Amino acid sequence: MAKELIRLENCRKEFDGEVVLDSINLTIKDKEFLTLLGPSGCGKTTTLRIIGGFLKTDSGKVLFDGVTINDVPPHKRKINTVFQKYALFTHLNVFENIAFGLRIQRPRLSEQEITQRVHEALELVALKGYEKRTVSQLSGGQQQRVAIARAVINKPQVLLLDEPLGALDLKLRKDMQRELKQIQKQVGITFIYVTHDQEEALTMSDTVVVMNKGEIQQIGTPLDIYNEPKNAFVADFIGESNIIDGVMVSDNTVKMYGRNFQCLDKGFAPNEPVDVVVRPEDIDIVPVSQGQITGTVTEVTFKGMQYDIIVDFQGFKWLIQTTDHSPVGAKIGVKIDPDGFHIMKKSEYSGLYGDYSSYSAEYDELSADPEGGGQEDE
Amino acid sequence: MSKPAASLRSEKGIVDSWTTVKEFFEHFRKQSFAYPYVLWMALFVVIPIILVAVYALTNADGKFTFDNFSGMIDYVPVFGRSLWLAFLATVVSLLIGYPVALAISRMSPKTQRILIMLIMLPMWINFLLRTYAWMSILENTGLINRFFASIGVFDWINSLHAADANYTPITHFQLINTNGAVVLGMVYNYLPFMILPIQSVIVKIDPFVIEAAEDLGADSATVFRKVIFPLSLSGVISGITMVFVPAVSTFVISKLLSNGTVMLLGDLIEMQFTGAAYNPHLGSAISLIMMVIVIICMSVMNRFGEGEEQAVMM
Numbered sequence: 230m231a232k233e234l235i236r237l238e239n240c241r242k243e244f245d246g247e248v249v250l251d252s253i254n255l256t257i258k259d260k261e262f263l264t265l266l267g268p269s270g271c272g273k274t275t276t277l278r279i280i281g282g283f284l285k286t287d288s289g290k291v292l293f294d295g296v297t298i299n300d301v302p303p304h305k306r307k308i309n310t311v312f313q314k315y316a317l318f319t320h321l322n323v324f325e326n327i328a329f330g331l332r333i334q335r336p337r338l339s340e341q342e343i344t345q346r347v348h349e350a351l352e353l354v355a356l357k358g359y360e361k362r363t364v365s366q367l368s369g370g371q372q373q374r375v376a377i378a379r380a381v382i383n384k385p386q387v388l389l390l391d392e393p394l395g396a397l398d399l400k401l402r403k404d405m406q407r408e409l410k411q412i413q414k415q416v417g418i419t420f421i422y423v424t425h426d427q428e429e430a431l432t433m434s435d436t437v438v439v440m441n442k443g444e445i446q447q448i449g450t451p452l453d454i455y456n457e458p459k460n461a462f463v464a465d466f467i468g469e470s471n472i473i474d475g476v477m478v479s480d481n482t483v484k485m486y487g488r489n490f491q492c493l494d495k496g497f498a499p500n501e502p503v504d505v506v507v508r509p510e511d512i513d514i515v516p517v518s519q520g521q522i523t524g525t526v527t528e529v530t531f532k533g534m535q536y537d538i539i540v541d542f543q544g545f546k547w548l549i550q551t552t553d554h555s556p557v558g559a560k561i562g563v564k565i566d567p568d569g570f571h572i573m574k575k576s577e578y579s580g581l582y583g584d585y586s587s588y589s590a591e592y593d594e595l596s597a598d599p600e601g602g603g604q605e606d607e
Numbered sequence: 608m609s610k611p612a613a614s615l616r617s618e619k620g621i622v623d624s625w626t627t628v629k630e631f632f633e634h635f636r637k638q639s640f641a642y643p644y645v646l647w648m649a650l651f652v653v654i655p656i657i658l659v660a661v662y663a664l665t666n667a668d669g670k671f672t673f674d675n676f677s678g679m680i681d682y683v684p685v686f687g688r689s690l691w692l693a694f695l696a697t698v699v700s701l702l703i704g705y706p707v708a709l710a711i712s713r714m715s716p717k718t719q720r721i722l723i724m725l726i727m728l729p730m731w732i733n734f735l736l737r738t739y740a741w742m743s744i745l746e747n748t749g750l751i752n753r754f755f756a757s758i759g760v761f762d763w764i765n766s767l768h769a770a771d772a773n774y775t776p777i778t779h780f781q782l783i784n785t786n787g788a789v790v791l792g793m794v795y796n797y798l799p800f801m802i803l804p805i806q807s808v809i810v811k812i813d814p815f816v817i818e819a820a821e822d823l824g825a826d827s828a829t830v831f832r833k834v835i836f837p838l839s840l841s842g843v844i845s846g847i848t849m850v851f852v853p854a855v856s857t858f859v860i861s862k863l864l865s866n867g868t869v870m871l872l873g874d875l876i877e878m879q880f881t882g883a884a885y886n887p888h889l890g891s892a893i894s895l896i897m898m899v900i901v902i903i904c905m906s907v908m909n910r911f912g913e914g915e916e917q918a919v920m921m
Binding site: 281283302303304305308309310312313314316317318319320329330332333334379380383 | 819820823833834840
């Protein structure tokens, strides 16, 4: 895992005068599962296409194994891609689709070797016995598997995956997530994965790169990203967050709602204004008398595993996830442990996220797939 | 429990029959839009074909006979020439048309629209007029020969043979009244029918499929050979059909550009109906054979495109 494989240095890209990527710096290690995560138009697909060789940077360098590859065309890179809408060859059957990369190799491979390797690839994606099928006879999930088999057959060092599960339904997507991770371990190569689904990113990745507006917001392990978001954008994009204005009174003490709270964060200037993140699951509901602060329940949504309740604290609405039912209109107190707070420096995103005044139950579903997995970044 | 279930069933039965009746009328209503066309086809396609068959199988007295077909042996060279020239015209059209279609499909949508319009533009001018124009270009005293004369090509050629006593000086190249002129006329007139279907198919190829091929290691020549060309095959077959069929049956082009020296099937058939050789029975028999040949050619062509969307038959 230690060796560096790909490095982007100050990569910048404009389309028609609009900045899509603004000096991206990124190092990708060998055999790593790295996810580029962000909303539509954040530049994640553009980054992937630059690595694949389908786009050229306006400025900056792309290095592969220490060698600059800015001008190397896609067919000469040891990188293969699983495309968003599979992009299978409709004039070829499953076997020939997968064999494509082998058949065009020079010197020619023997028919025996091709057959053997295609069968290995089919086994890898659990599609044995589908050799003779035409592409149109396959379901979306099966087409996806063919696309993966076709991309790994050349034994690339890096596999790029552009929202490969975007077109699948939820159940299948979950299964494929697990399977993709399995495949990555089995073939032992670097995966660079693009998605706008934060849950997918957290589940599969070794490293998550959160992007917005053509800039990298944060790079880290899924745990880091979730527990230590760098700014309000990351906190809001990864999971649910209540983000409240606060003041860092001193190390380990943050003040909000005119009250001091114990926290674990330090290293801020005395009385520095900060964004305070409280995850909905880190909040305990207690009787009013025992509450650190008190508020009124304004909305309750049953979510199966838990209730999502919206609580009004002096005009600012919080989302709390709890297994205890509280009726609408009830006065409740809440208690937050010191490790439930995460303090962030103020950023350009401060005040934009983290208020649940306009919360609706459909919010998750809507934000999970903003435009039906369609094209973006172009 | 069983009784309400039964009544429910019968109620459902009524609902079912209602929807069936409604569906029937709906169906009828939708189908009825096709009736004018069906009638048109019956009147002007099916009945004429039957008439042609009847004529082909009878003689002037109205008696049943195969004589019309047995007399056909004399015309084998005409059949051969027609098929050969139509084949040449199709090949030339494909060789010119495919690169053009490929080039056009790589331009921006706006440029594509303009270029397609330019390709269609000549078709807005009368077919005869366009072919007459070629006559004045190819004639012995036409534009090309006059151009060559003006730059002294013939004088130069003649001067090379000055020593030869038997040599007759030339004053022009024989362009018109040749097989070449007829093929040229066919290509000129039918080329758009080759370009348009191919271009429309290439344009629809998913650019990501081409990227996928590049991604897997294919250089641009391989991408073309293994992806673009196979995926455009249905357009190629349509194009071949749309050039070959009119080319094999044309009579105007050969008449104007060969002045009767290159006789094609179309000319032969025309002569049987309007010329001095008036014999509609023989003409019908030739037409029938030609139809069969075209159908055979097209079904062979369509085999190549199997699995792809079927090309137009005629």
